Amino acid sequence: MSFFTPIGFEDYVKSHLKVNPLVDPADLRRRLRRSLADFRAGVKCQCGQPIWVVGSAEVGNGCFNCITGEAYSSADYELEEACSGAGKAAAKGRVRRHRRSR
Numbered sequence: 001m002s003f004f005t006p007i008g009f010e011d012y013v014k015s016h017l018k019v020n021p022l023v024d025p026a027d028l029r030r031r032l033r034r035s036l037a038d039f040r041a042g043v044k045c046q047c048g049q050p051i052w053v054v055g056s057a058e059v060g061n062g063c064f065n066c067i068t069g070e071a072y073s074s075a076d077y078e079l080e081e082a083c084s085g086a087g088k089a090a091a092k093g094r095v096r097r098h099r100r101s102r
Helices: 009-019 025-040 053-059 066-069 084-092
Strands: 004-005 077-079
Touching: 004 009, 009 077, 025 053, 025 077, 053 066, 053 077
Parallel strands: 004 077
Antiparallel strands: none
């Protein structure tokens, strides 16, 4: 089971851009919104786990473990919307293959 550090959408964007200043803010927001929409629609990683929205916005739909190869996510961010009870309930959907974001 993963335990993320919840972060607001715009707080994450600000934090990401601070360490990645060459990233286009509009593109980052678009990719995050698309991954969050996929999460809410119940899209799963190919292993069957809910997708990690923040990571999926960078590399395509996947769970934390499949994207990073790590088991524990306590020091990693996830959008608050995906950490909430409503977001978790929405993630009980169908399995789709990985989608590349670019």
